[in-house]
Amino acid sequence: MDTTKLLSLLRTSISSKSLLKDKLIHKKVVTLGLQNSIALCKNLINFYFSCHYYHYAKLIFKTLEDSLDLSLWNVLMAAYAKNYMFIEALEVFDRLVLHPFLKPDSYKYPSVLKACGGLGRVSYGQLIHTQLIRTGFVLDVVVASSLVGMFAKCKRFDYGIKVFDEMSERDVASWNTVISCYYQEGQAGKALELFGKMRDSGFEPNSVTLTTVISSCARLLDLERGKEIYEEFVKDGIAFDSYVGSALVDMYGKCGCLEMAREVFDRMPVKNVVAWNALIAGYSSKGDSKSCIELFRRMNEEGVKPTLITRSCTLMSCTRSAKLEHDEQDKSSFLECYDIRICDSW
DNA sequence: CGGGGGAGTG
Structure with missing residues (x-):
């Protein structure tokens, strides 16, 4: 059995969450001597995280951590950050900083910035910000958006907005980040204003944009505007997912239209x-x-x-x-x- | 391999 075949087996078992089957696959990996396959091990790490078997994930990492492959470290940090294990993500980052041979790349930063945001560690985030300016990684659109998000989560909205204003390149996600930044700050009107600017700049809003925009209308109790915007999104074929659904239920509920709120709620396939x-x-x-x-x-x-x-x-x-x-x-x-x-x- | 979305009270 070759690596490609094992990888596809692993993906199937990740989606079906069958741990037993995966353990057999893992055994097979080891017996075949493929434990040095980086790609396979990244998948194994993600698989074990999806089953909350963090210990196994760490073991996989340990057997390979001397391989001088930065992406393996990045995968581990990302997995920790995604599972709200922010302290662990920062620990990996701190060890990576001390590593004598691994040169940083832009993928190293989003997860650690997410961890700083989650922990409210703004001073550490600022330290990283300085490094990012010095190394030029701040020019990466994902890295810069992560900075905006980190500052917003740490309630330093002014810093976040400044980083966004200075971005030389933007995409839908970075616009969503700054719109959410204003929303989190309590400036729902400003969030809607940025939404207008986003469209004027030629970006196509998605369901993430819609969620924040509907929530902003909810906070402003501006039912008319919310309905109007939602209808436009429907025309553009934007997906009605559970986030959008909840935001609509919230908007109708806050505006006192409980019949409409109930109607949207009943229409949600997953409540x-x-x-x-x-x-x-x-x-x-x-x-x-x-x-x-x-x-x-x-x-x-x-x-x-x-x-x-x-x-x-x-x-x-x-x-x-x-x-x-x-x-x-x-x-x-x-x-x-x-x-x-x-x-x-x- | 990385970033962005939703709920309450006082």
Whole structure:
């Protein structure tokens, strides 16, 4: 069996998440003496991460870390960053910095910047920023966007916007990053303004853009504009995914159109917890505790785990309900929700 | 091999 065949087997087992099968493949890799195949090992690392077998992933890396292949280090950092293991990602980066022979490339930076953002380590991010200017890697569009995102996550929006303004090359993702930067800062109007600029500059917005733009309309309670923009996107054939769906449910809910919110929600093929929460929050703001309780029960039945937001919205709607003192059914619903809150850890 | 998206209360 050759490397190509093994790789394709591995990809299939990654998508079907069958660990047993993969262990057999891994054994085969070792017995065939292909453990030095970098490409194969990158796939193995990603596979073990997808099964949360981080220890195995690290072992694979360890057997090859002396091979002077930077991409292997980058794969490991990216895998950690993607799984929110930011400390581990930074540890790999720090070790890489001390490496005597490996010369940096632009792929080394996005993951570590994501980790800095996730940990709020702005001073470390700034240190890297300085290096990026010195080495010229800041000219890479992905590296620069990562910087913008890192500064936004660290609440240093001014720095993020400055980096964006100085970018010599931009793409859809970098525009999305800066639009989201304004949104996160609480400047929804400015986010919409940048969206206009993005289109004027000739970039085609995608579903990521749509999510942020709809959320901005939601925050501004500008239902008309949101609808208008959404219809344009529909005409352009932009995908209606779970992010877009949740943003729409949120917008309709915030604007008090619960029928529309419910309609979008029902149309979502996969209802994630954010969509549930957005709908519950909508009913909660109307003081409709009955609908909140009903949804709270339904999501439990459907196996979607409530979050802190689910519970606070549901409970708030119950306490807001003026009938609570008199209506036995509401009272028991409240207690039910409260009991679950005590049993689960928050 | 890398970057960008959504929910609550006070």
